[in-house]
Amino acid sequence: MGKFCGCKLHALLIGLICAICIEISFCRADTEVGCLKVEREALIRFRDGLNDPENRLSSWQGPDCCRWRGLSCDNRSGNVIKLDLRNPYPNDAETHGFWNLSGQLGNLSSLWSLDLMRGFSFLTVDSFEWIGGLSSLNQLLMSGMDLSIVDKDSVKFISRLPHLIELQLSGCNPTDINQALPILNLTSLNILDLSLNSLNSKIPIWLGNISGLVSLNISSSGLFGPIPGGLSELPHLEELNLALNNNLTADSSELLRGTWGKIVTLNLASNLVYGSNPNESIETLVDLEVSHNKLQGQIPLSMGRLTALETLGLGGNDLNGYVPSSLGQLSKLAVLDISSNHLTGLISETHFRDLLNLKILDMSSNSLVFNLSLKWVPPFRVTKLNMRSRNLGSQFPNWVKNQREVMYLDLSNTSIFYTIPNWFWDISTNLSLLNLSNNQIEGQLPNPFMIHAFADVDLSFNLFEGLIPIPSSDLTMFDLSSNHFHGPIPSSIGESAPSNIFLSLSNNRITGPIPMSIGGMMYLQVLDLSRYNLTGNIPPSIGNCSYLKVIDMSSNKLSGDLGKNKFSGSIPSWIEQSITGLRILRLRLNMFTGETPPELFFLSSLQVFDLADNKLSGSIPSSIGNLKASMQTQRSNHYLLYGRYRGVYYEESLFVSMKGESLEYNRTLSLVTSIDLSRNGLTGEIPEDLLNLRGLLVLNLSGNLLTGKLPEKITYLRGLMSLDVSENGLSGVIPPGMVRLTSLSYLNLSFNNFSGEVPSGGQLTTFEESSFAENPNLCVPWVQITCKFNVPSNHPIGEQETVENPWFGLSVDLGFGFGFLGVYVVLLIRRPWSDAYFRFMDKVIGLCCRK
Structure with a gap:
C-alpha cells in the first residue's frame, strides 16, 4: 500500500513538472519574437x-x-x-x-x-x-x-542623443569638435573619450557644464591654452586625462586646490603646468601623473597623506630640495617616478619603509646619494628599476640581490667600480633591459652571457676585459663598445642573436676578420665595428641585413692613438643593391683600393658618405649627383632613436669631419648631409653632377690629385657650411658667385694652383690667410696676400644662377644676417656662427627630449 501511494505521488509530481514546462514553453513562444x-x-x-x-x-x-x-x-x-x-x-x-x-x-x-x-x-x-x-x-x-x-554640421547630430551615456571618438579626427558638440542634450553623458585626435584648440568650455561626467579623456589631441578650473568642480568626475598635449597650462597650486570631490585619476603629464605643489592633499587620488611639466619647488610633505595613492609621477620637472621620507608611508604605491629633477640629499631606508607593493621605481637623473645598509633588504620586489645617473657607491648595490622579479634594470652612470657579483647572474635571466653603461666596472663577463630572450643590453664605457661573450638567448640590442675586450669577434655571434637590431663592438682591442655569421642578423639596423684592428674584406653576407641604416667600420681618432681597421680589397658594390635604406656609410681610415663604386651613389637615403683615408683611385663618379638625400635641404629634424619601445632609447650619434675637426652630432644628425672623400688618390675633375646636391652641408675632397677648375655653379650649394678642396692640383679663378654662400663657415682652398683675386663680399671676407695659403698666383686683399703677377680679373656673377632656399628655417636669419653685417661683426666674434648654432640646437633639443 505504501509503495502504491509513493508511486502515485511520484507520478503526480512528474505530471506537475511537465505541465509547468509546457506552460513555460507556451509563454516563451508567446514572448520570444x-x-x-x-x-x-x-x-x-x-x-x-x-x-x-x-x-x-x-x-x-x-x-x-x-x-x-x-x-x-x-x-x-x-x-x-x-x-x-x-x-x-x-x-x-x-x-x-x-x-x-x-x-x-x-x-x-x-x-x-x-x-x-x-x-x-x-x-x-x-x-x-x-x-x-x-x-x-x-x-x-x-x-x-x-x-x-x-x-x-553633421557631427552635431551626436549631441542630440538625449540618453547618451558613453561616447568614444578616440583617434577619429572629427572636424572642429569644439563647435560640433555643443552642450545641448549631452547632460546624461558619463564617459567621453576624445583622445588621439588633432583638435588643435583650447579645451572646449562646454565640457565644464556636463555635470554627470565621470571619465574625461582628451590626451594627445593638440590642445593648448589654460586648463579650465571648472573641471575641478564637476561633482562626479573620477578620471581626467589631459596628458601629452604638450601646450596646456595651469598654475598647479591653484588647479589642485579645486574641489575635485571624487577624483581618482588625474593625468596632466607632458604639458606646461607650472608652479609648486600645494600642501593640501586630495585624499581620493589613486593615480597622480604630472611628469614632464614645469613644476618647481619641493615635494610637499603632505604627499605622505595620500594613503590611497598607487601611482605618483613627478619625473621630468624642475623640483628641488630633499625627497620627503613621508613617501615611505604610501603602502599602496605601485609606481614612484621622481626622475630628471634637481632633487638632492640622502635617500635612506625610511624612504622605502612601507612600500610593499612597489613595482616601478625611477629615481634617475637627480643629485641623490643613497645611504643604505649593506644588509638592507627592500620590502618591495620591483619589475622596473631605474637609478641612472645617481651615486650608488663604488660597489654593485647589494640590495638588488633580492629583486628577482626585475625585468628592466638601469644602473648606468652610477659610479660603480669593481666587478659584478656572482649572484647577479642568478637574476639576469629575467632581464629584458640591462644598462650598466658609463661606469668603471671591471672583470670578465660569463660566457655564455646569461640574459632573457630579446633583451636590450648596454655595457658600454666600462673596463670589461676578456673575450666577447656569446649571449645565452636572442638579443635585440648588444652594445659592448668602449671596453677592453680583445680577441676575435665570435664566429657564431650572428647565429646566437638573429633578431638583433643594434650591434656596437667599437673601441675595443678586437682583431681578426668580420665573421660571416653577422649576415644572419637580418633585422640589423646599426652595425658599428669602428676603432678596431680588424682585417680582411667586408663579408658579402652583410648584404642579407637589408634593414641596415648605419654601417660604421671607421677609426675616428677620437682621443689618443687609437688603432685603425685594416680592411683591404675593393669597396663592395652590392651595398647599393642589398641595403637600400642605408643612411650612414663610414669606411674611413682603412686600406680599400680601386675605384669608388658608382652604384653607391644610387642609395637614395644616404646622408653621410665617408670614405676618407683609404687608397682609392680613379675619378669621382658622375653618379655622385644621384644622392637624393642631399638634393634637398633637410628641414625636418628627426631624433634618431633605437629601442624606444623598451621605455629607454639609444640615440644615434656620429662624429662628422668638418671645419678641420671631428664634431659630434646626435639630436641634429638627421639634418646633416656630408660627403668626405679626402686623403685618397682620386684624379680628374670635380664632376658637374655634384652640383645637383643642393642640400649638401659638408664637402671634403682634400688630399687627392684632382685637377681642373672649381666648378662655376658651386654657388648652387647654398646650404654648404664646410668646403675643403685643399692639397689638390686645382687651378683657375675662384668663382665670383661664392660670395653668395652665406652659410659657409669653413673654407680651405690652400695648396692648389688657384689664380686671380678672391671675390670680396659675404662670408668669404671672414676667412683668414690659412684658407688660401700656397696658391702662388692668388691674391686676397683683406689678408694682405698680394698678386705677384698680372692675373685676369674675375668675371661678374652670372645671372643664370638660381636662388635657392637656405638649408633650414632658422639659418635664413642667421646666414643672411652674417652676410649683410660682413667683415666687421664676423671678425669681431671670431667664431663660425653655424658651429655655434648646431651646438646650441643639440643642447636645446637635448633638454626637450630629456628622458
Missing part, C-alpha cells in the same frame, strides 16, 4: 553596402536577424538593441576588410549600444544625420574610425 522585418531589411541593405572580403558577416542570413553575429534583440519586442561590429583584428584593418557606414542604421530606433571600435581606418561616413534616429542610444563607440571628412 523574431526581429522586425523593417529592421532586418535595413540591416541587409547595410550589409550589402559593405566590402567584406573576410566574410565577417557571413552569418547575416535567414529570417531572424536576432541570431546574426554581433546583434542582440529585445526578447519581447524583437527590436535590435545592440550592434557590435568591433573589428576582431584592430591592428590589421587592411587585411580584414574595408567598411563603409551607411544611413540604414538610423532605422534601428531601439538600439542602445553601437560598437564600431578600432580598426575601421577605412570606414567612410558621408553624413551623421542618420544617427539622430537612434533616439534610445546609450553607448556610441567609434574609436579608430576616420571622421575627418564628416562635415561639422
